[in-house]
C-alpha cells in the first residue's frame with residue numbers, strides 16, 4: 001500500500017478517504033475546512049496544511065471538489081508539486097471540457113490522470129459502494145483502477161479523457177427526467193383517487209417501473225418519508241443538468257426534456273427547494289410545496 005493525497009474532504013470525500021485508510025493506505029488529507037481534516041485524522045488519516053504538503057511524495061492524488069473552478073485551481077498546485085509517476089484522479093462532477101483541459105495539462109507535465117466522477121450519494125461514499133465512470137488512456141485507467149475499486153463497487157472505463165464526465169451528466173439528465181415523470185404520474189394518480197401505495201404496487205410491476213420509482217417513491221427508506229432530507233439535493237441535480245445542457249449545446253444535441261428538467265429544478269431552487277432531495281419536485285408538481 002502507498003501514500004494517497006486526498007483533497008476535498010466534504011460530504012463525499014470524507015467517506016471515500018476513510019475507505020482508502022481502511023484499505024491500508026497512508027492517506028494525507030487537505031481541505032479548506034480544518035474540521036474536515038480533523039475528522040480524517042480521527043479515522044486514521046494524516047493532516048496536511050496545504051495542497052503542496054498533501055501531494056509531495058504521494059503515489060496517488062484524489063480530488064473530490066465542488067466544481068470546475070476548484071478543480072482547475074487545485075491542479076495548478078498539484079501539477080507543480082506531485083512526484084513523477086503519481087496517478088491523478090479527479091472524482092468531482094465538472095464539465096467535460098474542463099476535465100479534458102486538466103487531463104491535458106497533466107499529460108503535458110508527464111502525469112497519467114483520469115476523470116472519475118461517481119454515481120451514488122453520501123451513503124455509497126462511506127459504504128464503499130460508489131460506481132466510478134472513468135475517462136482517460138488505458139494506461140491511466142489501469143493505474144487508477146485499484147484505488148477506485150477500494151472506494152466503489154464498480155469501476156467502468158468510459159473512454160478517453162472527459163468520457164467519465166460525459167457518462168455522468170447523461171446519466172443524471174436521464175435520472176432527472178425519470179424522476180419528474182415519476183412524480184407527475186404520482187401527482188395525477190392522487191388527483192384521480194389512487195393512493196400512493198396502490199399506484200406504486202401497480203406501476204412498479206408494470207411498464208412505468210424505473211429506479212426513480214422503486215428506490216424513491218414512496219418506499220419506506222426513501223427521502224419522501226423523512227421530509228425529503230438527505231439523499232441527493234435538488235441544487236446538485238440542477239448543477240448536473242446545467243452541465244448537461246452546456247454539453248448538449250456544444251455537441252449540437254437536441255435535449256428538449258433535459259431542458260425542461262433544468263427549468264423545473266431552476267424554478268424549484270428559486271422557491272427554496274434547493275436543499276431538499278430531488279424527489280421533492282413532487283411537491284412542486286402537485287402544488288403542495290411551501291418553503
Ligand code: NAD
Pocket residue numbers: 007008009010011012013030031032033036064065066067070073074091092093094118119120121122231232233236
Ligand atoms: P462538499 O461541498 O460537501 O465537499 C467539497 C469539499 O471541498 C468541501 O469540504 C470544501 O471545503 C473542499 N474544498 C473546496 N475547495 C478546496 C480546495 N481548493 N482544496 C481543498 N479542499 C477544497 O461537496 P460533496 O457533496 O462532497 O461533492 C463533491 C463533488 O462530488 C461535487 O462535484 C458533487 O457534484 C459530486 N457528487 C456529489 C454527490 C452527493 O450526493 N453529495 C453525489 C455524486 C457526486
